[in-house]
Every structure is written in structure tokens, then in C-alpha cells.
Amino acid sequence: MYPFIKRIFDIISSLSALLVLSPLLVPIIIGLKLTGEGYIWYLQERVGYKNKKFSIYKFATMLKDSPNMAGGLITTKKDPRLTPLGGFLRTTKINELPQVINILFGHMSVVGPRPVMQKSFDTYPEDIKKVIYNVKPGLTGIGSIIFRDEEKLLTEVKNAGKDPWEYYKNIIYPFKGQVEIWYQNNQNFKTDFFCIFITFWIIVFPESKLIYKVFKDLPKREF
Helix, strand or coil, X not given: CXXXXXXXXXXXXXXXXXXXXXXHHHHHHHHHHHCCCCCCEEEEEXXXXXXXXXXXXXXXXXXXXXXXXXXXXXXXXXXXXXXXXXXXXXXXXXXXXXXXHHHHHCCCEEECCCCECHHHHCCCCHHHHCCCCCCCCEEECHHHHHCCCHHHHHHHHHHCCCCHHHHHHHHHHHHHHHHXXXXXXXXXXXXXXXXXXXXXHHHHCCCCCHHXXXXXXXXXXXX
């Protein structure tokens, strides 16, 4: 019953979001067309449900050839590869909004583990890879909330003279795997509701630790 009702909620939510957000999305589309390299959408292959690949929709925030430039797959704050609107869209997470299309099509859900690229997926420990996408990836989720400051964190690692990718692989991804397994073991309507609520809460109060007050047995991030 839970998966069926969750899918109905996803369809209603995505259709409602497209309608309600259209006054915001249309100006952004126009702005992207008139700035940077003039392209609007960024489609990227990601690993999704049952480890099958799909194309994720985002607003373009980086130069087209950015994966082949210095920095590779890692993006830091004030990255020189960002387009004029890119920094704002990434900071506010507005660049993620087109993923409501993926939710409508059934590739994603509102709440779930974030879908990652194959190279990133390959860095997960083997036991995590086997189970992390036994649920549909989400627009938001436990990992997204805990690592809302990911770009800032990676920037600090880079400024300290360390390799951001190694930090991602050895520190961030193993912990993300832990919290997403926690989500699977605790997923229900109440958990999903609080994930959605806290996602909006931390936009207003970015330093809030509310997630650990709501989910008291959630593995705590110590870095």
C-alpha cells in the first residue's frame, strides 16, 4: 500500500509543482537562454531504481565542457566553470527543480537517495551498492539534507590542499550510504513528511540540526 500511495503522491506533487512554479521557472528559462552559453537544460545519465540508468533533468549551471575541465565531476563554491546564473541556481537548489519531470515520469520520487553518476556509484562500498537503490532516488532525502553544505565542505577540503574526490570517496560516500540504508529501514509516510518539511526548513535555517531532533537514531555526521 505504501509504494502505491507514494506513487500517487509523486504524480500529484509533480503536476502541482509544475503548475505552481511556472511563474518562477519561465523567467529562469529566459535568463538561461540569454546568458552563459545559451542552453537551458542539463541532462545527465544517473544510476536509479534497481541500479538502472536514466537521464536526470536540471537547469544548466555549468559550462557544457565542464566535466573535461579542471575540477572534473567535483563542483566547489565560486567554481570558475559556473555560468552567470549558475551559482545562484545551485546555492538555492533551484537548478534541481526540473527533476519534477523525472518524478512525473516515474524515474524518481519526491523523497529518496539522490541519484548519482556511474563513476560516483562505483565508489560506494559493495554492500551499499547492492541495496541503496532498492527504492527510487529522490529529489530530496536524508543524505541531501545532511549534506546540504556539500560544495562548501569540498571547497574547504580543496583549500586545505587535499583531494576533494578522495574525500568524497573515502569519507562522504560511505556515510551517505549509511544514512540512506537508515532511510530504507525507516521509510514510511511520517519519515517522508518530515524529510520534505526539513528540506524547506533548512532553506530558511541552514544551520539547523532539526533532522537529528526528529530522527534521534539517525547516524550523526561528525565532520
